[in-house]
Amino acid sequence: MTEPTPQTNDPLIDSLFSIGAHFGYRRSKRHPTTASFIFGTKSGVEIFDLEKTKAALEKVEEFVKTLSASGKTLLFVGGKSEAREAVKSGAAKLGMPAVFGRWIGGTLTNFANIRARIDKMLDLISKREKGELAKYTKKERLLIDREVAKLEEMFGGLVPLKGMPGALFVIDSGKEHIAVTEGKKEKIPVIALASSDCDLSKVDYVIPANDASRASIAYFVNRIVTAYEAGKTAPINNS
DSSP, rough: OOOOOOTTHHHHHHHHHHHHTTTTEGGGOOOOOGGEEEEEETEEEEOOHHHHHHHHHHHHHHHHHHHHHTOOOEEOOOOHHHHHHHHHHHHHHTTTOOEOOOOOTTTTTTHHHHHHHHHHHHHHHHHOOOOOOOSSOOHHHHHHHHHHHHHHHHGGGGGGSSSSEEEEEEOOOTTTTHHHHHHHHTTTEEEEOOOSOOGGGOOOOEEOOOSSHHHHHHHHHHHHHHHHHHHSSSSSEEE
């Protein structure tokens, strides 16, 4: 079966097609929960039904608008190399927290401890900027600098997170399964851009589409950012 032809009278379908959102993985990697979203295959690669991707995306955007209108935090998660830059910049635009490196176990389930480490990092940075570390030896200051650098690498993106987020937005729920599991345990809704190899039963709001290419990831991150911004001012449809 060939890939679907883009619908020229539907700009959103055209956009999804142009950034390759329809490409999944090979049939052998398909998770059973994604079957209903698959249109067919091309050269052994599964092709998403973009009509269904569109419907799922619009559902996610409405949820994100509601989240924004309620003033809730959206935690962006995308540690794989293709996702890091988009996740980092998208979250920064909204002033939202993000994990664009390795997810640290306990980020949600042991948040008090994680927040304490973030606060320690901020305290050390503040003291360094004020010159309050001058009393330490050169070697001690070097060790402090290394500690700060390590803490920034691990938790730098989480500085805006003051408590439990209103939802997670995850790129590749399979790769970020620990984050998804923690979100579910804490009863936090999970939004995910997920390809044909992901278990969609673990996700509350799924965008079934290509989660491997930078272009596709950047497109969906931008859609989520735009929806969150719109939710701050636009009326919410509760029907």
